[in-house]
Amino acid sequence: MAAGATDRVVIRVEVGDGRILDGVTVRKLAGTLTGKQFVDVRRHGKQAFLLIEGGGAVGIHFGMSGRPVFLEEGESPPPHSRVVFSFADRTSFVFRCPRMFGKVRLLADVDQFLASRRLGPDALAADLPTFRTALDGRRGAVKGVLLNQGVLAGIGNVYADEVLFQTGIDPRTPGSSIDAEDHRRLHRALKRIFRTSLARDTDWAAVPATWLIPHRGRKGRCPRCHGPLDTGTVAGRTTFWCRACQPAQ
DNA sequence: CTGCAGTCCTGGTGGC
DNA sequence: TGCCACCAGGACTGCA
Numbered sequence: 042m043a044a045g046a047t048d049r050v051v052i053r054v055e056v057g058d059g060r061i062l063d064g065v066t067v068r069k070l071a072g073t074l075t076g077k078q079f080v081d082v083r084r085h086g087k088q089a090f091l092l093i094e095g096g097g098a099v100g101i102h103f104g105m106s107g108r109p110v111f112l113e114e115g116e117s118p119p120p121h122s123r124v125v126f127s128f129a130d131r132t133s134f135v136f137r138c139p140r141m142f143g144k145v146r147l148l149a150d151v152d153q154f155l156a157s158r159r160l161g162p163d164a165l166a167a168d169l170p171t172f173r174t175a176l177d178g179r180r181g182a183v184k185g186v187l188l189n190q191g192v193l194a195g196i197g198n199v200y201a202d203e204v205l206f207q208t209g210i211d212p213r214t215p216g217s218s219i220d221a222e223d224h225r226r227l228h229r230a231l232k233r234i235f236r237t238s239l240a241r242d243t244d245w246a247a248v249p250a251t252w253l254i255p256h257r258g259r260k261g262r263c264p265r266c267h268g269p270l271d272t273g274t275v276a277g278r279t280t281f282w283c284r285a286c287q288p289a290q
Numbered sequence: 291c292t293g294c295a296g297t298c299c300t301g302g303t304g305g306c
Numbered sequence: 307t308g309c310c311a312c313c314a315g316g317a318c319t320g321c322a
Contacts, residue, residue: 103316106301106315140300140314142299143316181292181293197316198314198315258303278315279314295322296318297318297319299315300313302312302314304311305310306311
């Protein structure tokens with residue numbers, strides 16, 4: 042993800058738009074980082090953490106459009122680069138965020154931060170028992186359960202629709218009627234979806250045509266049965282599903 | 291506790 | 307063809 046950001050000395054931190062910062066000033070961020078290295082990168086759900094030598098971390102929440110970009114010497118920051126960390130070896134690490142929904146923070150302790158935000162286990166890292174425990178007993182529409190970052194961290198609106206499509210579950214199904222077999226199938230599908238998507242650099246234009254994602258949109262048709270997709274608001278979010286392939290319970 | 295609306299922001303889309 | 311209004315997306319706040 043942020044491969045290359047570690048083990049290089051930070052010599053400059055530039056913030057293109059201060060609104061991306063949360064709870065820290067440009068001055069404080071730059072002052073803390075200058076002369077230090079990032080020693081490791083962690084990810085939890087939609088956030089990445091660049092661990093600073095000697096303690097603390099830079100927390101990056103990707104929002105919907107945030108992307109990490111590593112630049113080799115001589116490469117210029119792309120448009121919408123909100124924060125640029127420049128290293129002594131002339132490479133740099135950039136946080137792009139066109140829609141400005143992301144956040145950059147300075148954290149004393151990552152685990153403490155995760156606990157304070159009440160985030161659930163990471164959706165991609167969760168094994169089946171963890172996944173099952175997280176989902177079990179949740180009320181409300183299953184789509185809302187999947188979107189709840191306090192249940193599992195990392196599933197956004199588009200991926201929630203995708204995993205429900207691939208498991209043939211109606212997004213409005215009450216969480217209480219999702220059984221152990223559904224849990225198993227959701228878990229397997231989610232891993233496959235995230236791994237495939239990450240392998241394609243999360244480019245939605247590059248995912249398989251058999252997925253729901255390329256067909257989201259007004260006149261979209263189901264890639265499996267070719268019937269018209271249903272659209273509506275579920276759990277407060279725009280939702281696409283196929284009434285035939287995801288039968289109501 | 292739960293769920294809903296409103297808010298932030300801007301590139302892309304739909305409609306005219 | 308060109309312009310503009312509107313919408314989506316994540317997470318927080320405030321209200322019922």
